[in-house]
Amino acid sequence: ETGVTQTPRHLVMGMTNKKSLKCEQHLGHNAMYWYKQSAKKPLELMFVYSLEERVENNSVPSRFSPECPNSSHLFLHLHTLQPEDSALYLCASSLRTSGYNEQFFGPGTRLTVL
Amino acid sequence: GQNIDQPTEMTATEGAIVQINCTYQTSGFNGLFWYQQHAGEAPTFLSYNVLDGLEEKGRFSSFLSRSKGYSYLLLKELQMKDSASYLCAVRDIYNAGNMLTFGGGTRLMVKP
Numbered sequence: 001e002t003g004v005t006q007t008p009r010h011l012v013m014g015m016t017n018k019k020s021l022k023c024e025q026h027l028g029h030n031a032m033y034w035y036k037q038s039a040k041k042p043l044e045l046m047f048v049y050s051l052e053e054r055v056e057n058n059s060v061p062s063r064f065s066p067e068c069p070n071s072s073h074l075f076l077h078l079h080t081l082q083p084e085d086s087a088l089y090l091c092a093s094s095l096r097t098s099g100y101n102e103q104f105f106g107p108g109t110r111l112t113v114l
Numbered sequence: 115g116q117n118i119d120q121p122t123e124m125t126a127t128e129g130a131i132v133q134i135n136c137t138y139q140t141s142g143f144n145g146l147f148w149y150q151q152h153a154g155e156a157p158t159f160l161s162y163n164v165l166d167g168l169e170e171k172g173r174f175s176s177f178l179s180r181s182k183g184y185s186y187l188l189l190k191e192l193q194m195k196d197s198a199s200y201l202c203a204v205r206d207i208y209n210a211g212n213m214l215t216f217g218g219g220t221r222l223m224v225k226p
Contacts, residue, residue, distance in 0.1 A: 040218070042217055100145065102147065104159070105149075105157045
């Protein structure tokens, strides 16, 4: 247990569906991240929030929409996804975004887009 | 941009020592992390280097040479449970607000 939880753990959706991924951290951290992990590819940073403000959007398609209502919760809203969006989506948190601030990862949501 | 290279796969024997290398190219190096990720699980933090030299933590050690853009993770007295992917990640102050960029990971298989 890293103190970062993600739900659901597995999700199968059609290309016309709308779904949301949820992440919650119980560590008192101020920064939260969404990563995408595809087979045989490096972890890709998608979004970063620091003190509930988005500080980075790494050229992610608009069909992915993040939301950070408070420093403990992070959502990733999904709509009209493509099959190539199938991947493991990892949430992470850290005390701050700089320096020696290790990121604690959640277990991930395995997403399959049909 | 950044380029982080590490071998895709390695195999080693239980009880042995293995060294996993990572080379990187950055404009504003600001730290290097190693993470371990077991199949189907979240990455977990192993080590952090920002200055040259060796950091030792039990069976695991990590080395950094900033002038060479090089790091390695050394695993001693290998155990079967060490079979996992090992991810090298670099923080660059000129990259996306000081964010981490990950290498592709090295999948280590420990055999009896």
